[in-house]
Amino acid sequence: MITKEAFDWVYKDPFTAASCLIARLMNDMTTHKFEQERGHVASTIECYVKQYSVSKQQAYDEFNKQIVNAWNEINQGFLVPTSMPILILIRVLNLTRVVDIIYKENDEYTHVGKVMKDNIASLLIDLVLV
Secondary structure: OOOHHHHHHHHHOHHHHHHHHHHHHHHHHHHHHHHHHOOOOOOHHHHHHHHHOOOHHHHHHHHHHHHHHHHHHHHHHHHOOOOOOHHHHHHHHHHHHHHHHHHOOOOOOOOOOHHHHHHHHHHHHOOOOO
16 A cells, blocks of 8 residues: 555645644744753753744744634645545544644643543553444
C-alpha cells in the first residue's frame, strides 16, 4: 500500500501539511511558558510577537485560528476524492488526533499526568469488552 507516490504525496499535500502545522503550533503554545522559564530563547510565540509587534495573547489567538483552519483542511481532505488509500489518510488523521490529546490542555508529553496515563492504559492495557 505504501508506494513512492504515497511518500511524495505526504510531502506535498495540504492534508499532511495541515497535520504538521497543528502539531507544531499546539506544541509551541502549550510548551511556551515552560520553555521560556528554562531559558529557551527561540520560540514561535516569541518570534511572532517580535515580528508582528503584537501581544503574546494576540499570537496565541492567531495560532488558534491557524489550528482551526488546519483542522478544516484535514476535514476537507476526507471529502475530496484522492488517489491515496483511505488507510493512509486515517494514519495522518490519527497522528493529528494524538497530538491534539497530548497538547490540548497541558504538555502531557513532557509532564505526563494522570489523564495521559489513563489514556494510555485504556488504549494499550485495559481490556475492551464488547
